[in-house]
Amino acid sequence: MTATVLVCDNETILRRLVRATLGDGEVRILEACDGDEALELARRHRPDLVILDVMMPGRTGLEVLGELRRDPKLADTRVIVLTARAQVADRDAALGAGADRFLAKPFSPGELAAVAGELLGATR
Amino acid sequence: MSSIEGRVIPLRPGVGQLPSDARVSQAILNASPDAICFVGTSGETVISNEKFERLAPEIFLPFPGGTLPERLVALAERTADPSAFRTALDAVLADPTLETETEFELPAIGRTICIHTAPVSDESSFHLGRIFGFRDVTAEREAERLKTELVATVSHELRTPLTGIIGFAELLLNTGMRRENDRAYAATIYEESMRLKALVDDFLDVQRIEEGGFALALEPLDCGEMLEQQVEFYADKTDLHTIELIVRDEPLIVLGEPARVVQVASNLLSNAVKYSPEGGPITVLAEHRGGTIRVSVADRGVGIPAGQQKRVFQRFFRVDSSDTRKIDGTGLGLALSRNLIEAHGGRMGFESVESEGSTFWFELPSGRRDVVRRRRVLVIEDDPGAAALLSEYLTVDGYAVETAATGEEGLRKATKDPPALICLDLGLPGKLDGWEVLIRLKSNPTTAYVPVVVCTGNSDRQRAAALGAADFLPKPFSDVRLKEAIERLLPTGRGSVLVIDEDDAMRALITETLSQHGYALTEAASVGEARRALAENRPDVVVVDLTRPELDGFELLECLQSEQETRRRVSVVALTDRHLAADERRALSDRAVSVLQKNEYSAHELRRLLRQALGDAPATEDSDQTR
Numbered sequence: 001m002t003a004t005v006l007v008c009d010n011e012t013i014l015r016r017l018v019r020a021t022l023g024d025g026e027v028r029i030l031e032a033c034d035g036d037e038a039l040e041l042a043r044r045h046r047p048d049l050v051i052l053d054v055m056m057p058g059r060t061g062l063e064v065l066g067e068l069r070r071d072p073k074l075a076d077t078r079v080i081v082l083t084a085r086a087q088v089a090d091r092d093a094a095l096g097a098g099a100d101r102f103l104a105k106p107f108s109p110g111e112l113a114a115v116a117g118e119l120l121g122a123t124r
Numbered sequence: 125m126s127s128i129e130g131r132v133i134p135l136r137p138g139v140g141q142l143p144s145d146a147r148v149s150q151a152i153l154n155a156s157p158d159a160i161c162f163v164g165t166s167g168e169t170v171i172s173n174e175k176f177e178r179l180a181p182e183i184f185l186p187f188p189g190g191t192l193p194e195r196l197v198a199l200a201e202r203t204a205d206p207s208a209f210r211t212a213l214d215a216v217l218a219d220p221t222l223e224t225e226t227e228f229e230l231p232a233i234g235r236t237i238c239i240h241t242a243p244v245s246d247e248s249s250f251h252l253g254r255i256f257g258f259r260d261v262t263a264e265r266e267a268e269r270l271k272t273e274l275v276a277t278v279s280h281e282l283r284t285p286l287t288g289i290i291g292f293a294e295l296l297l298n299t300g301m302r303r304e305n306d307r308a309y310a311a312t313i314y315e316e317s318m319r320l321k322a323l324v325d326d327f328l329d330v331q332r333i334e335e336g337g338f339a340l341a342l343e344p345l346d347c348g349e350m351l352e353q354q355v356e357f358y359a360d361k362t363d364l365h366t367i368e369l370i371v372r373d374e375p376l377i378v379l380g381e382p383a384r385v386v387q388v389a390s391n392l393l394s395n396a397v398k399y400s401p402e403g404g405p406i407t408v409l410a411e412h413r414g415g416t417i418r419v420s421v422a423d424r425g426v427g428i429p430a431g432q433q434k435r436v437f438q439r440f441f442r443v444d445s446s447d448t449r450k451i452d453g454t455g456l457g458l459a460l461s462r463n464l465i466e467a468h469g470g471r472m473g474f475e476s477v478e479s480e481g482s483t484f485w486f487e488l489p490s491g492r493r494d495v496v497r498r499r500r501v502l503v504i505e506d507d508p509g510a511a512a513l514l515s516e517y518l519t520v521d522g523y524a525v526e527t528a529a530t531g532e533e534g535l536r537k538a539t540k541d542p543p544a545l546i547c548l549d550l551g552l553p554g555k556l557d558g559w560e561v562l563i564r565l566k567s568n569p570t571t572a573y574v575p576v577v578v579c580t581g582n583s584d585r586q587r588a589a590a591l592g593a594a595d596f597l598p599k600p601f602s603d604v605r606l607k608e609a610i611e612r613l614l615p616t617g618r619g620s621v622l623v624i625d626e627d628d629a630m631r632a633l634i635t636e637t638l639s640q641h642g643y644a645l646t647e648a649a650s651v652g653e654a655r656r657a658l659a660e661n662r663p664d665v666v667v668v669d670l671t672r673p674e675l676d677g678f679e680l681l682e683c684l685q686s687e688q689e690t691r692r693r694v695s696v697v698a699l700t701d702r703h704l705a706a707d708e709r710r711a712l713s714d715r716a717v718s719v720l721q722k723n724e725y726s727a728h729e730l731r732r733l734l735r736q737a738l739g740d741a742p743a744t745e746d747s748d749q750t751r
Contacts, residue, residue, distance in 0.1 A: 013288040013316060020295055020309070055280050057444040084283040106287035109294050 003120045004045055006030045008038035008064065009053035009082070014105075018051055021109040022116055035059025039067055042074055049119055051112075054083040054094065062097045069098045078119040082107065146171075158257040162244060165220075165253055167191035179258055183230060183237060192256060193217055204229035216241055220251055227261065235262045277440045281323060281454060288316035326456040330439055333463040335703070339724050340381040340467055343736060344491040347376040347410050347417050350386060355408055358393045364403025367393070372411035379491035379713070380468050388461040388472075392421040392484045395458070398451050399443075399482065400425025413487065416470065420485035428476040436474065437462045461486070466706040469713035489713055500543040501610075503527045504534030504561060505579070506552050510599070514547055514579070517603045518610075531556030535564055538571045545613055546571075547597075550580035550588070559591065566592035575613040577606075613662060619738040620644035622663035624654045625699075634667055637727040638734070658694070665737045667730070669699045695737035699725065 005027050007018040015031045023029050030045060032038035035058055042050060050068065052061035061081055068074045081094040084105045094102045101115050153160050153173035159180075161172040168191055184195045185202070196213055203209045205228070212226040223242040230237065240257040292309045299305070332338045348371040355369045378385065396406045404424040411418055428436060428443050435441045440455040465472040465486045476482035501523045505511040508529075515525040526543065528534035531552045538546060546565065550558030558580065565571045575594035585596045595609040621643045625631040628649070635645050646663060648654040657663070698712065701722040712719055718733045 011284050013284065013312070016312070017288055017291040017295075020292070020305070057442065084280040084287075105283040106290040109291045110298065 003027045003049065004030065004047040005049045005051065005116065005120075006032060006038060006041055006045070006047040007051040008032040008035065008056070008061070009051075010034055010056045011053070014053065014082070017109065018112070021113050027120070035061070035064040035067075038064050042068060042077065043071070046073070047077065049078045049080065049116060051080045051082060051116075052099075054081060054090070062093060065094075065097045065099060080112070080115060080119065156257075158240075158259050160255065160257050161192055162255045163192050163253050165251060167193045170253060176258065179260070182233065183235070183258075202230055202232055204231050216254075220254070235260060236265045237261065274439070278327065281440065282320065285316040285320040285323065289313050289320070292316075323454050323456070326454065326460050330456060330460050330463060333460075333467055338467055339721055340384065341732070342379045342381060342468070342718065344377045345380050345382050345385055347371075347378050347385070347419060347488075348374055350382070351389060351408055351410055351419065354386065354389050354393055357390075358397055362397050362403070365397055365400065365406050366404075367406045367408065369408045370410070372409070376410050376412065376417045377491040378417045378468075378488040380488055384464050384468070385488070388464055388486060389419065389421075391457040391461045392419075392486075395484070396421050396423035396425065396482075398453065399423060399427075401451065412490065415490055416487040417490050418485055418487045420483050422481065422483040424481040427478040427480050427482050428474075429478045433474075433476060437472075458484075467709060469710040500524045500526060500541075501545045501547065502534065502538055502543040503547045504531065504552070504558075505547070505549040506530065507549070510549065510579075514606070517606050523610075530554050531558065531561040534561055538565060538574065539568060542571050542574050544574070545610065546574055546576045547579055548576050548593075550578055550584075559587075562588070562591050562593060577609050577613070619664040619734070620646070620662070621734065622646045622648060622654065622657050622666045624648045624651075624666060625669040626650065627669065630669055630699075634730065637730055643734070663694065665695045665697060665734055667697045667699070667734070670702075697730070697733045697737055 003026075005018075005022055007015050007029060008031075009015050009018075010033050019029045019031070030041050030047060032041050034056055038050070038052070041047075052064055054061035061083070065079055065081065068077055068079065078100050079098070080101045080103060081097075081099040082103050082105060083090055083094065091102050091104075100119055103112060103115065149171065150173070153171065154175070156173060156175070159173065159176035159178070161176045161180075162170045164170045180195075184199060190198070193213075197210075200206045200209045200213065209226070209228050212224070216222055216224060221243050225238060225240045227236065227238045229235070238259045238261045240259070242255055244252045244255050246252055292312045296306060296309045296313070329338075351369055351371070355367050359365075359367045393406070393408070400406070400423040402425075406424075407420075407422045409418075409420045409422070426443075432441075432443055436443070437458050438455075439459045441459075442453055442455040462472040465488065468488055470486055470488040472484070472486040474482055474484040501518050503511055503514050503518070503525060505514065505527065506529050511527050511529070515527060518525045523544075526537060528537050531554060534546075534548070535556070537543075548558055548561060548565075550562075552558050552561065556564075558578070562576060562578065565574065565576060572592075576592065577595045577597055578588045578593040579597045579601060580599060588596050594613055597605060597609060621638060623631055623634050623638075623645065624647075625634065626649055631647055631649065635647060638645060646657045648657050654666075654668075658666075696717040697720060698717050699720050699722055703721075704712070704719060709719065718737060720729060720733055
């Protein structure tokens with residue numbers, strides 16, 4: 001079964017990078033430009049993995065993460081949080097809000113692929 | 125040891141050098157930047173300064189009869205963190221020897237106050253009480269907060285393109301076999317690098333302009349032409365939009381640095397396209413408005429929600445609505461554009477309705493008057509033969525001549541667009557004779573500075589001079605006599621320059637720079653000399669050094685440009701070593717003053733500014749390579 005990955009970032013370039021890294025027919029990629037769109041797509045498609053940017057206009061990534069964790073149907077979804085703020089406090093905030101992994105921008109596509117592969121392997 | 129209760133005691137003077145006077149103590153306290161209150165051992169106020177008396181009613185609630193410690197206890201409730209404040213205060217009240225500092229926020233009045241307190245003892249270590257110094261640190265904390273926020277935003281904005289660059293480069297290196305993607309990846313890396321570069325450039329520009337150290341190379345620029353090119357460029361890039369350009373007046377000459385004016389126009393057009401993703405009409409309108417040229421760009425796009433409008437020009441601000449989240453941008457374009465326009469002495473603003481569209485506009489000072497001022501002569505003369513003769517003499521000398529056959533017509537033309545010089549015949553027919561025309565020209569601020577040469581058979585020279593005529597030409601006049609008068613009033617050639625500088629070395633440097641370039645030079649080392657030179661030589665341009673502390677530069681400018689005997693505005697090139705604020709630049713540019721920052725002084729730049737002040741067409745580089 002093809003895994004579904006939802007990537008939520010307001011920056012087009014980041015969504016393209018995630019698609020180029022994970023795409024290639026092995027996983028299905030869904031893209032969302034903001035938190036509201038991400039929640040809507042998550043509820044509709046029940047992705048295996050959600051990759052969330054923290055700093056977005058409107059709802060932040062951490063708020064979206066909170067919503068996911070509160071929704072019984074989505075609470076178990078694996079989540080990677082991406083952030084441009086690489087402070088320890090940001091990492092703690094992301095992990096505290098229930099993120100499975102945390103990657104700081106700029107991140108290595110190889111690292112993202114490895115982390116995503118690990119999380120996707122664990123769900124199956 | 126005297127008791128300190130209930131009365132003001134003087135603070136003891138040090139080793140008897142100061143008069144032991146309560147008024148001296150009070151004066152010293154009043155001179156402190158802090159609000160100070162000294163309380164005795166039972167908490168009563170012994171002495172306080174004026175700043176404290178002003179601050180107290182602002183931060184404390186009305187609390188009749190309370191001592192300062194009691195009022196501080198009550199203040200805890202109003203601070204952002206009452207328990208922390210109470211802990212700090214308890215420590216102070218419990219330990220008379222404690223010296224400490226505590227800072228607290230008062231959210232109700234939006235202020236942050238820092239209190240420093242220390243015990244006060246006399247020379248025999250007898251405890252007299254405690255001094256409290258209050259300092260309002262709201263502005264400092266706000267500046268620090270903005271700085272932190274800026275660093276976080278810049279770091280985020282820089283990391284985004286950097287992530288794209290590093291990420292795609294790594295993909296390119298690791299997946300060399302998938303050739304079909306390589307080109308696309310390299311293209312993405314290139315695009316993101318350019319975006320990073322633009323971001324860094326914009327950010328540094330904004331920083332530089334806000335710090336004031338930003339020099340613009342102003343020259344006359346035709347806005348109509350510039351907009352035509354920009355509109356063409358953007359029209360080619362979009363199929364969804366129709367871009368219409370309306371140029372109401374021609375020519376629309378502004379004084380600006382061409383690349384910078386283009387940058388602003390391009391920013392507005394690119395925003396209009398970006399923020400109307402559904403397409404639709406975009407209208408670019410350029411017109412004269414007062415002494416300025418106004419350019420507006422209107423779209424029918426997503427518009428700006430009313431609640432976000434006041435932040436539109438903030439750095440990194442981006443309109444946030446469901447319509448705009450898919451639109452990329454740095455949030456620096458408008459901040460930079462407005463800063464650039466203001467650095468030119470112009471204004472920028474907008475009107476916007478959410479879901480209906482936005483109109484962004486800017487106004488720049490018109491450069492037109494400066495360009496044509498020296499070249500046009502208005503001849504007010506009813507006799508067609510005399511008018512034709514004068515026109516011929518003047519045309520041969522290179523002036524554009526306009527004629528008026530009656531006083532009314534002459535006044536109308538002179539007021540509408542003041543010429544460089546007016547030749548006025550006194551014997552005009554009709555209700556308005558030449559005398560009346562002269563009086564009206566000189567009493568109207570628009571035309572008062574235009575020199576008037578009175579041409580007449582009437583020999584009432586004194587009366588003409590008293591009414592403000594600059595010269596008197598008895599009929600029949602010769603072309604030599606006319607030329608003499610005009611050359612004195614409107615010197616030709618490369619122009620005459622008065623150099624005002626109290627510093628001999630600097631004055632010599634400037635005159636040396638200009639001496640071999642055909643300028644008629646006069647020097648002045650004092651305000652008095654400057655005034656005499658202005659009256660006698662009627663220079664076209666004054667180069668004045670504003671860095672001399674003996675001269676109040678702005679006062680001198682005022683004097684230069686309102687001087688009755690000069691009868692016209694003099695262009696000024698001012699040397700300064702100060703970074704000028706935007707409003708100072710605007711004030712100067714309104715008065716035809718161009719500024720040369722001393723740290724950017726070069727012979728080339730000085731001559732360029734001079735040519736500009738003289739209204740010469742912007743000279744090409746090679747015309748200045750003669751030295």
